[in-house]
Amino acid sequence: MASLRDLGLSEYEARAYRALLNTGPTTAKELSRASDVPMGRIYDVLNSIEQYNLVRSQTASRPKKYVAVEPSTALDRLLDDKKRELAEKADQYEDIVDDLSDELDAADPVEEQFWTAAVGPVETADLLVERLSAADDRIVFVASDQTSLFELDEIGDLVAEQFEEAIDRGVDVKVLLTPGLVDSLPETVGARHRQTLSPSEGYEVRVSDDVTGTFNVLDGVEVCVQVPHPLAVDEAFAMIDLKDPDFAADVHDEFAPRWRDAEPLSL
Numbered sequence: 469m470a471s472l473r474d475l476g477l478s479e480y481e482a483r484a485y486r487a488l489l490n491t492g493p494t495t496a497k498e499l500s501r502a503s504d505v506p507m508g509r510i511y512d513v514l515n516s517i518e519q520y521n522l523v524r525s526q527t528a529s530r531p532k533k534y535v536a537v538e539p540s541t542a543l544d545r546l547l548d549d550k551k552r553e554l555a556e557k558a559d560q561y562e563d564i565v566d567d568l569s570d571e572l573d574a575a576d577p578v579e580e581q582f583w584t585a586a587v588g589p590v591e592t593a594d595l596l597v598e599r600l601s602a603a604d605d606r607i608v609f610v611a612s613d614q615t616s617l618f619e620l621d622e623i624g625d626l627v628a629e630q631f632e633e634a635i636d637r638g639v640d641v642k643v644l645l646t647p648g649l650v651d652s653l654p655e656t657v658g659a660r661h662r663q664t665l666s667p668s669e670g671y672e673v674r675v676s677d678d679v680t681g682t683f684n685v686l687d688g689v690e691v692c693v694q695v696p697h698p699l700a701v702d703e704a705f706a707m708i709d710l711k712d713p714d715f716a717a718d719v720h721d722e723f724a725p726r727w728r729d730a731e732p733l734s735l
Contacts (some may be wrong), residue, residue: 475546476553477520480505480513485522488536495531521545583710592694592707593623599684599692599709600630606640607631608685608723613648614696624657628665635668643673644723644730650675661733674730685720689713 472482480503487503488494494502500510514534517523522542526533536542586595600607609627631641665671682694690711697705710716 472546475543475550477517477546478513480509481517481520484510484513485517485536485542488523488534489539493526493533493535495533497531499534520549581710581712583708583712585706585708587706593626595707595709596623596684596692597626597630599686599690600627600634603634603639603686604637605687607634607642608720609641609643610679610684610723611643611645611649611682612679613646613652614680614682624654625660628657628660631671632660632664635665635670638670640670641665641672642727643671644679644727645673645675645733646677646679647675650733673733674727675733676726676730678726678729683719685716685723688720689716691716691719 472485473479477485483503484499484505487499487505491499491502496510496514497507499505499514500507503510505513514523514525518525518534520542522537522545523534524537526535537545584595586592600609609631631643634641661673666673684692686692690709692707692709695706695708
């Protein structure tokens, strides 16, 4: 159940405010009894919820009396306080991420060979987006109409979004597609291509029938290869991510002549 504690009040503060709603204007001593807040704590609790602007006090009376602010007003004030607190936390976390990014990016990259794999269509898409986001220099993206990657909802937009972010980082992006795949892409992807991506000098898309697989070469050292399902060609089975400069160079050598012979995409 929802509780005032979820909005930042302590147990004693929540008890005192709820009791005030029932008692009406009352003294600290009477409120202590009504709320089961110990007398030794009641003044601190009242001062605290007064700072939250949840109660008003009648200082002219002896003894001093307190009255609760209406629940709708009190809850709005608590909500506003929480929103401010969360906004401040978000700013702090963004600063931390910026500092850590500079620190961690300064580390020397590990050049050893490494490979990993993701199995399943969702996991395959997640790995693809992750590796595209890690590119620092250049992306070669090759996909045929046999790929099942783009059958997942929103994956086309996610890939296009990664292209936009890569270009903003100064990464060159070359995309080679089959005509059949171009025709099957969502209209939202085509709109991104025309409005946001195409005006960028570091982005180019070409079309060729001489494409049979789906793979990416990242920064000239890493290759992501989609593995089709052995029993269903139109389903994604896995993606293998291999960091190996020599293999990446061989794959790029196969890509280069197909890129030269391909036609620029016009939408």
